[in-house]
Amino acid sequence: MTKDRRLDDIETPIEPANLRFLRRLVTVLTVIMIGGVVTVVSLLVIRLNEAPAPLPLPQQVTLPDGAAATAFTVGSDWFAVVTEGDEILIYDQVTGTLRQTIAIE
Template identity: 60%
Template sequence: MEPLPSEDDYVEPANLRFLRRLVTVLTTVMIGGLVIVVGLLVIRYQRPAPLPLPDEIALPEGTAVQAVTYGPDFYLVVTQGREVLVYDRGSGTLRKTLALD
């Protein structure tokens, strides 16, 4: 009676070895890509996006900006004090102040 072959005697076919290595490489690349995507999302959403106020606009003292809208010839700034400030786009001067109720 012949002894059973051990695991050391097993020769892996070339195409199976290639497939095993390919799956390992693809798994590594996918894990690395996922780590990069999650890292970029965490970095991107940690800091709040600054409001793009033009440099020529001077807000009244003690106001905090909640929203900015750009029109064809004006900037509309909504403050947290529930006011709407309309600025001229060319000169940057305050045209009108509206109170929101």
């Protein structure tokens, strides 16, 4: 005689305590990891959407006679103008005076 076994009759095995601890630990770590990724992505979006700080550009630059500017760059306390005559003119950012002229060969 065969006895029909129903799902209700099947005994569920008892889960060891260390396995239960590991399952909870993995769940907690997964939630923390998801929260960390969301935080990093949101901070990146916030930082990348900010307007950049304005550059402190001089109001006017007096170039030598016959010089025409082709490029401009700013350093910590200087700015430079590259001219069509293959020269780099380095000016003081505070006073606007010419510091150095470098010929490009």
